[in-house]
Amino acid sequence: MIFNLTVFIFNWFFRNKTRLLAVGFQSFLLLFFMALGFSQVPNIQSYFPSIFLICTFFMGQFLLVETHYKFSEEKTLQSLLLSGVSPNTLFISLLLTFTVWMLFIECILWVLMHTFFQVNPIILTPSLLVVLISGTISYVSLGILFYGFCAFSKIDAMFVMILFFTLQIPLFLFFYQALETLQHAEMTLRLLPLIGMNLLFVFSSLLLYEFMTEDLT
Amino acid sequence: MKPWFFISLALGIAFSIIFFYAPMEKTQGIVQKIFYIHVSSALTMYVGFFIAFIASIIHLYKRESRYYWMSKSAIEVGYVFCCIVLLTGPVWAKPIWGAYWTWEPRLTTTFILWLIYTSYLLFQSYLKENQKKAEVISSIIAVVAFFDVPLIHLSVKLWRGVHPTVLRNKEGLPPSMSLTLVITFFVMIGLFAYLLRQRFFLEKLEQQILQLKENQ
Numbered sequence: 424m425i426f427n428l429t430v431f432i433f434n435w436f437f438r439n440k441t442r443l444l445a446v447g448f449q450s451f452l453l454l455f456f457m458a459l460g461f462s463q464v465p466n467i468q469s470y471f472p473s474i475f476l477i478c479t480f481f482m483g484q485f486l487l488v489e490t491h492y493k494f495s496e497e498k499t500l501q502s503l504l505l506s507g508v509s510p511n512t513l514f515i516s517l518l519l520t521f522t523v524w525m526l527f528i529e530c531i532l533w534v535l536m537h538t539f540f541q542v543n544p545i546i547l548t549p550s551l552l553v554v555l556i557s558g559t560i561s562y563v564s565l566g567i568l569f570y571g572f573c574a575f576s577k578i579d580a581m582f583v584m585i586l587f588f589t590l591q592i593p594l595f596l597f598f599y600q601a602l603e604t605l606q607h608a609e610m611t612l613r614l615l616p617l618i619g620m621n622l623l624f625v626f627s628s629l630l631l632y633e634f635m636t637e638d639l640t
Numbered sequence: 641m642k643p644w645f646f647i648s649l650a651l652g653i654a655f656s657i658i659f660f661y662a663p664m665e666k667t668q669g670i671v672q673k674i675f676y677i678h679v680s681s682a683l684t685m686y687v688g689f690f691i692a693f694i695a696s697i698i699h700l701y702k703r704e705s706r707y708y709w710m711s712k713s714a715i716e717v718g719y720v721f722c723c724i725v726l727l728t729g730p731v732w733a734k735p736i737w738g739a740y741w742t743w744e745p746r747l748t749t750t751f752i753l754w755l756i757y758t759s760y761l762l763f764q765s766y767l768k769e770n771q772k773k774a775e776v777i778s779s780i781i782a783v784v785a786f787f788d789v790p791l792i793h794l795s796v797k798l799w800r801g802v803h804p805t806v807l808r809n810k811e812g813l814p815p816s817m818s819l820t821l822v823i824t825f826f827v828m829i830g831l832f833a834y835l836l837r838q839r840f841f842l843e844k845l846e847q848q849i850l851q852l853k854e855n856q
Contacts, residue, residue: 565784576773582766586781589759592752593788623787631780634700 472602475532476595482528483562486521488580491570500574500636510636514567514629521563522556529555553614557621558598564628565590571635594620647827647834654827662820674732680825681724682750684832686789688718689757691836693786696779705847708775711782712764713839717832719757726754756785771850 494500503513533551569587572578597617658676665672692714699707729747730740741747760781767774813821 568780568784572777576777578767578777582763586759586763589752589756590781590784590788592755593749624784627784627787631700631783635776635780637776 472599475529475602476599478532479525479529479559480562480591480595482532483521483525483559483566484584486524486528487563487566487570488573488584490521491574492580494574495577500571504636510633511629513636514632517567518560518564518625521567522560525559525563526555529559550614554598554601554617557614557617558594558601561594561617561621561624562591562598564625565594568628568632568635571632575635594624643834643837647831650827650830654824657820657823661816663814663816668736671732671735674728676821676824678725678728678732679821680828681721681728683825684828685718685721685725687829688714688721688832688836689786689789692718692782696782696786699775699779700783705775706844708779709840709843709847710836711779713836713843715757715760715782716839717835719754719761720835721828721832722750722754722757725750753789756788760785 500513504510533555566587569583569590570580573580573583594617597620601614601617654676658673662673662676664670692711695707695711695714699705699711729750733742734740760778763781764774764778767777
């Protein structure tokens with residue numbers, strides 16, 4: 424039963440070779456950059472933010488890819504736009520939906536990770552929530568924009584995955600730093616660029632989504 | 641005078657100034673001369689990516705292909721300067737740090753910048769079939785990619801590394817070295833402008849040929 428379920432999940436995740444290649448490439452790069460981490464503490468707890476981010480990244484990636492793959496197949500976004508929904512409304516609704524889902528996943532992951540790594544008592548502090556929300560919204564807003572390319576045209580998701588990943592690296596580095604310094608006094612210093620990036624990415628994605636939908640629908 | 645001749649002459653003068661006018665650095669010796677090429681190439685790279693960013697925004701508003709050509713050309717030429725930065729850096733680092741590469745914040749973030757624009761160029765080659773879509777998508781990517789440039793610089797401030805920051809340091813360079821750096825920078829900008837112009841006209845010709853083929 425467990426074996427069959429594992430095979431089923433793997434088949435669902437890695438449905439084809441290109442996806443396997445894209446996931447492999449990204450996981451290698453992500454692990455590589457996270458392992459660098461600009462941190463010198465060699466204990467398992469120091470890897471907690473990295474592992475948390477890797478899990479979050481893959482969860483988000485699959486959520487975004489699968490949803491936009493379905494959108495592309497059924498031309499959902501085009502139909503919505505033709506029915507009179509404005510691109511801004513569509514973008515914000517997608518952003519809210521994905522962010523809520525991602526936060527839900529992250530909260531579960533946070534509890535699971537704390538259980539495995541036994542770092543601290545399980546407390547979702549306001550500072551942690553600010554870090555999670557800022558990081559997630561930036562990630563999701565760029566994701567909607569980039570996977571929109573797949574939904575509105577016939578671009579291979581693998582190219583978008585690679586492109587999306589490289590553009591996300593600075594965001595991940597800030598996200599990682601904010602998570603790593605969650606308990607320290609210098610956390611505010613790490614949080615400010617993350618919030619700034621959040622605002623920048625959300626507003627630019629909102630504007631660019633409108634430009635994209637103008638020509639690609 | 642032909643532009644290429646003028647650029648070659650300016651490059652020759654710049655190299656002469658680097659080797660014969662700029663003083664020899666006491667601790668680093670001759671290797672320090674790479675500094676002038678390395679720093680001016682890095683600054684030129686940022687200029688290139690900034691031009692691409694502005695051109696992409698104008699393209700998204702006006703939807704005129706010439707702005708897209710400008711953006712694409714600026715990224716391609718800027719990318720060449722990014723490669724020069726990544727190549728001259730290790731050559732300079734080996735005798736000074738004892739290693740070609742260290743995973744120091746500025747080096748890592750410059751490598752990330754290189755990765756971002758590499759994926760942009762990969763994506764460009766993939767999008768050739770539908771020109772209109774390709775132009776819009778490429779401009780969007782160029783805009784988002786440029787947002788990472790200041791973030792990358794901010795990250796360098798946050799993670800203190802071993803990379804020297806002479807430009808922000810008031811007592812960093814003696815006047816003769818500063819003058820050499822400024823001259824090299826302007827020559828690099830001249831080279832960039834020349835390459836950009838050539839690449840832009842090449843892109844224009846390419847599109848004209850494509851249109852002629854379609855009309856046949």
